[in-house]
Amino acid sequence: MHPFLICATCSEPSAIMCAASPILSLQHVHYHWQGRASFALDIPEFAVDPSESVLLLGESGSGKSTLLSLICGTITARSGSVVVAGTDIVSLSAGKRDRFRAEQIGLIFQQFNLLPYASVLDNILLPLRFAPLRRARVPSPRDTARMLCLNLGLPEDAITAQAGTLSVGQQQRVAAARALIGAPPLIIADEPTSALDAATQTTFLDLLFAQTRACGSTLLMVSHDARLAEHFDRVVQLSDVTLPQQTAA
Amino acid sequence: MMLRLCLGSLMARALTVAMTIVAIALSVALFLGVEKVRTGAKASFADTISGTDLIVGARSGSVQLLLYSVFRIGNATNNLTWASYQDIAARPEVDWIVPISLGDSHRQFRVMGTSTAFFERYKYRAGQSLAVEKGAIMDDLFDTVIGADVAATLSYAVGDPIVVAHGLASFVEHEDQPFRVSGILEKTGTPVDRTVIVSLEAIEAIHVDWQSGAKIPGQSTPADVIRQMELEPIAVTAALVGVKSRLQVFGLQRAINEYPQEPLLAILPGVALQELWQIVGIAETALIAVSAMVVVTALIGMMATIFSSLNERRREMAIFRAMGARPRVILSLLVLEAALMAALGAVIGLALLYAGLFVAQPLVDATFGLWLPIEPPSLREFWVLLGVVAAGAIVSLVPAFRAYRMSLADGMMVRI
Numbered sequence: 040m041h042p043f044l045i046c047a048t049c050s051e052p053s054a055i056m057c058a059a060s061p062i063l064s065l066q067h068v069h070y071h072w073q074g075r076a077s078f079a080l081d082i083p084e085f086a087v088d089p090s091e092s093v094l095l096l097g098e099s100g101s102g103k104s105t106l107l108s109l110i111c112g113t114i115t116a117r118s119g120s121v122v123v124a125g126t127d128i129v130s131l132s133a134g135k136r137d138r139f140r141a142e143q144i145g146l147i148f149q150q151f152n153l154l155p156y157a158s159v160l161d162n163i164l165l166p167l168r169f170a171p172l173r174r175a176r177v178p179s180p181r182d183t184a185r186m187l188c189l190n191l192g193l194p195e196d197a198i199t200a201q202a203g204t205l206s207v208g209q210q211q212r213v214a215a216a217r218a219l220i221g222a223p224p225l226i227i228a229d230e231p232t233s234a235l236d237a238a239t240q241t242t243f244l245d246l247l248f249a250q251t252r253a254c255g256s257t258l259l260m261v262s263h264d265a266r267l268a269e270h271f272d273r274v275v276q277l278s279d280v281t282l283p284q285q286t287a288a
Numbered sequence: 289m290m291l292r293l294c295l296g297s298l299m300a301r302a303l304t305v306a307m308t309i310v311a312i313a314l315s316v317a318l319f320l321g322v323e324k325v326r327t328g329a330k331a332s333f334a335d336t337i338s339g340t341d342l343i344v345g346a347r348s349g350s351v352q353l354l355l356y357s358v359f360r361i362g363n364a365t366n367n368l369t370w371a372s373y374q375d376i377a378a379r380p381e382v383d384w385i386v387p388i389s390l391g392d393s394h395r396q397f398r399v400m401g402t403s404t405a406f407f408e409r410y411k412y413r414a415g416q417s418l419a420v421e422k423g424a425i426m427d428d429l430f431d432t433v434i435g436a437d438v439a440a441t442l443s444y445a446v447g448d449p450i451v452v453a454h455g456l457a458s459f460v461e462h463e464d465q466p467f468r469v470s471g472i473l474e475k476t477g478t479p480v481d482r483t484v485i486v487s488l489e490a491i492e493a494i495h496v497d498w499q500s501g502a503k504i505p506g507q508s509t510p511a512d513v514i515r516q517m518e519l520e521p522i523a524v525t526a527a528l529v530g531v532k533s534r535l536q537v538f539g540l541q542r543a544i545n546e547y548p549q550e551p552l553l554a555i556l557p558g559v560a561l562q563e564l565w566q567i568v569g570i571a572e573t574a575l576i577a578v579s580a581m582v583v584v585t586a587l588i589g590m591m592a593t594i595f596s597s598l599n600e601r602r603r604e605m606a607i608f609r610a611m612g613a614r615p616r617v618i619l620s621l622l623v624l625e626a627a628l629m630a631a632l633g634a635v636i637g638l639a640l641l642y643a644g645l646f647v648a649q650p651l652v653d654a655t656f657g658l659w660l661p662i663e664p665p666s667l668r669e670f671w672v673l674l675g676v677v678a679a680g681a682i683v684s685l686v687p688a689f690r691a692y693r694m695s696l697a698d699g700m701m702v703r704i
């Protein structure tokens with residue numbers, strides 16, 4: 040088995056309160072961008088169970104990133120409810136939603152995840168700065184960050200390096216470490232591997248899975264690449280959970 | 289950590305940031321420099337005369353009287369007759385009186401006729417007395433005592449002969465009566481440094497062969513004949529007066545101003561200085577305003593660079609937002625950044641000021657007779673620096689608010 044299958048971020052096996060209720064649940068969500076009639080997102084029902092790993096597949100422009108923004112609360116659904124870890128974020132104030140995101144969600148993007156001028160360590164510790172509860176779960180942030188880097192296969196000296204000097208693959212691993220630190224219940228990744236070559240993709244995903252599982256977090260990843268499906272517990276087509284769009288004439 | 293990130297972000301844009309800081313530093317140095325010169329000039333003006341209770345001259349403006357009698361700036365329109373002078377000298381309130389007779393020059397320096405009492409009574413910089421550096425106070429009719437700048441500029445030594453010209457910047461010289469340098473005064477930082485001092489009688493002696501400002505043709509009285517003559521002046525330019533009791537100053541001033549035989553004016557040097565400040569106050573304010581505008585311009589330059597950096601930093605802001613930073617954090621990061629730049633600019637500006645002072649102090653002293661003291665920053669300068677930082681922060685609110693709105697709209701998604 041993998042040598043580092045213990046949670047690096049916390050001693051407890053998991054930070055999730057109740058295993059029965061879904062970690063993420065969307066109901067009757069409707070969203071459209073201001074002044075863009077051609078695109079609308081309608082999701083009657085979509086749920087992710089705790090500790091599950093879900094791959095959400097969808098074509099480019101189908102609204103995957105928009106959906107993730109809705110879940111993260113940087114945009115709010117026009118109607119419906121978005122419940123993350125038991126809290127309906129649609130009803131939260133903007134400030135509370137920002138705080139909530141910091142506490143509950145670890146994020147990995149496709150590219151340019153890091154502040155290039157800051158050290159790898161500072162990049163990894165950044166979310167803790169905005170999430171006091173998550174920070175409290177990490178007794179020694181520096182050591183934890185170092186451990187995560189090690190577990191994600193980053194070189195020993197990478198932690199002090201400037202983030203901008205790392206290779207793209209290494210940067211993605213740092214982004215993963217940043218998402219994982221403090222073991223947020225939900226890890227969200229927006230095509231984190233599309234900038235990597237096939238071999239690196241697989242290594243990256245293996246490491247990400249191992250660490251997510253070790254932390255007991257749930258992983259929701261979106262992609263347009265169906266080849267990644269084999270790694271996941273469940274694969275969902277975005278078109279299956281959304282209502283067909285009525286395209287304006 | 290936020291401070292470290294902010295510094296890192298600034299370092300990443302080192303060149304533009306450095307240029308912005310240099311602009312702020314230069315403007316701050318200019319502003320503080322102008323302040324230094326202004327206060328230095330004021331202090332050196334105020335230090336020029338002390339211990340004198342009243343200055344008496346013919347009736348004119350009090351500022352004018354102060355300027356020509358003490359600072360050798362401008363000319364007297366009228367004189368004070370010797371009879372009036374003696375009348376004043378005889379008054380019971382008067383402790384001492386020193387006559388001043390101006391109107392002649394030596395090269396570019398003014399010649400002042402006075403009594404030897406001048407050397408005891410004239411005080412500068414909080415009661416300091418004049419001191420002879422070389423030689424002695426004049427003894428003979430044709431002896432002169434010269435100021436430090438006169439000696440330095442014309443490289444005179446004790447014993448050198450000099451010739452006095454009638455009037456100012458005149459080519460008609462009183463060749464017949466060559467004077468001799470008997471003493472050189474220590475440097476004072478006052479107009480005395482640029483003055484050739486002779487006795488009151490000597491001024492009369494020069495003018496024995498002159499009438500109404502022109503030389504009587506063919507007449508040339510030998511020096512030894514002049515020595516025999518009764519050299520009593522008809523008039524002097526002004527007089528410095530000390531009273532026995534300070535309570536009598538105003539009484540004496542009124543008495544002189546109401547002197548029936550001749551229109552006279554007595555002024556208190558301190559009051560006249562205040563009037564002078566009021567006159568130069570407008571120019572002063574303009575000077576401050578201009579240098580403050582330079583600081584403002586530098587800060588606006590900083591604002592422009594922050595503005596232009598916003599677009600390329602959308603990614604950075606999106607990352608902060610994704611990590612759970614509120615848009616408010618983005619705003620405060622930008623303000624912090626601006627405050628850091630302004631603070632660094634202010635500190636470097638202060639350093640530049642001191643460097644400049646070290647270099648310029650002897651030069652300014654030699655050229656303008658202005659001593660700019662090198663002291664630790666005053667409370668006022670401290671406030672100025674703080675003001676620059678605060679102004680920088682306030683100015684940066686404009687781009688910071690834009691970033692705030694941008695990051696609200698962008699959320700964590702940015703298309704580049």
Ligand SMILES: Nc1ncnc2c1ncn2[C@@H]1O[C@H](COP(=O)(O)OP(=O)(O)OP(=O)(O)O)[C@@H](O)[C@H]1O
Nearest residue numbers: 072075078097098099100101102103104105106263
């Ligand atoms: N900030 C925005 N303002 C207006 N419209 C937007 C904005 N962001 C996305 N859209 C629109 O929403 C639609 C869905 O975009 P989205 O980024 O969610 O797609 P995606 O599935 O993530 O695509 P990709 O696979 O290329 O990343 C598009 O039509 C896009 O033009």
Ligand SMILES: [Mg+2]
Nearest residue numbers: 103104105229
């Ligand atoms: Mg996308």
